[in-house]
Amino acid sequence: MSERKYWLMKSEPYEFSIDDLMSRENQTTYWEGVRNYQARNFMRDQMKVGDGVLFYHSRVNPLVIAGTMNVASEPYPDPSQFDPDSKYFDEKATEEKPRWFLVDVQFTQKFEPPVTRDTLQETPGLEDMMVLRKGARLSIQPVTEQEWNIVHELAGVDPK
Numbered sequence: 062m063s064e065r066k067y068w069l070m071k072s073e074p075y076e077f078s079i080d081d082l083m084s085r086e087n088q089t090t091y092w093e094g095v096r097n098y099q100a101r102n103f104m105r106d107q108m109k110v111g112d113g114v115l116f117y118h119s120r121v122n123p124l125v126i127a128g129t130m131n132v133a134s135e136p137y138p139d140p141s142q143f144d145p146d147s148k149y150f151d152e153k154a155t156e157e158k159p160r161w162f163l164v165d166v167q168f169t170q171k172f173e174p175p176v177t178r179d180t181l182q183e184t185p186g187l188e189d190m191m192v193l194r195k196g197a198r199l200s201i202q203p204v205t206e207q208e209w210n211i212v213h214e215l216a217g218v219d220p221k
Contacts, residue, residue, distance in 0.1 A: 066112045067204040068103070069126075069192055070166070071119040079116050079127040079171055088168035089133050093141050094149045095161065100201040105136045105162040113209055113221070114166060117192065118175070119200075125175035126212055129221060134165035172216040186211045 070092060072078065082090060095101050112132040118125050138159035141149035154160040181187050191202040204212075213220040 066107065066109065067114070067206060067209040068108065068112060068132075069115040069117050069202045069204050070130075071117045071192075071200045073120040074118045074127075075121075078118065079168070082116070082130065082166070082168045083171065085168075089165055091134075091139075091165050092163050093139050095139070095163065095200055096149065096151075097199060100199050101160075101162055103199075103201045103203065104164055107203075108132050108136060108164050110135060113169075113204075115204060115209070115212060124178035126172060126181070126216075127175045128171035129169040129213075130166040131169055131221075132164050133167040136162045136164050139163040169221050170218060172218065176212055176215045180215055181212070184211060184215060 074080075077090075082088060092104070095104060110132055114130045114132060115126045116128050116130055118127050138156075139149065139161040141147040142151040142154040142159060142161045143156060144150055149161070151160055178193070181190060182193055187193065187208055190204070190208050191197050191199070210220050
């Protein structure tokens with residue numbers, strides 16, 4: 062079995078929040094709509110079932126890590142790319158040659174209170190965390206095991 066990896070996945074909470082994930086059947090959903098090739102490649106090529114994910118609420122004030130989830134499926138083609146009525150439709154994608162992939166994610170825990178970006182910026186050991194880098198706008202980013210553990214320490218919970 063390969064070593065567990067860690068990720069940060071961003072969502073605007075008015076589109077999809079950690080509370081929305083908690084309310085889903087089996088607290089699981091597919092993570093659709095990624096339309097950046099580097100983020101897609103992380104999902105398609107590197108994510109594995111059981112990987113840990115920090116759920117980041119973006120485009121809100123304050124910006125926060127709201128909790129965690131786990132990768133719950135192997136990557137598979139994002140069906141929204143084939144749906145002309147979807148805002149994620151891609152006319153160049155075909156069933157034979159899909160361009161966009163997704164994974165299912167499952168809720169693990171909610172941080173009460175959430176860990177703010179300001180707290181992340183002030184915490185030793187997180188200086189190189191990708192989400193804190195100027196211009197790092199990827200919706201999916203790798204996280205080191207050390208960063209994963211520090212975030213959980215800030216949240217006052219055990220890493221899962």
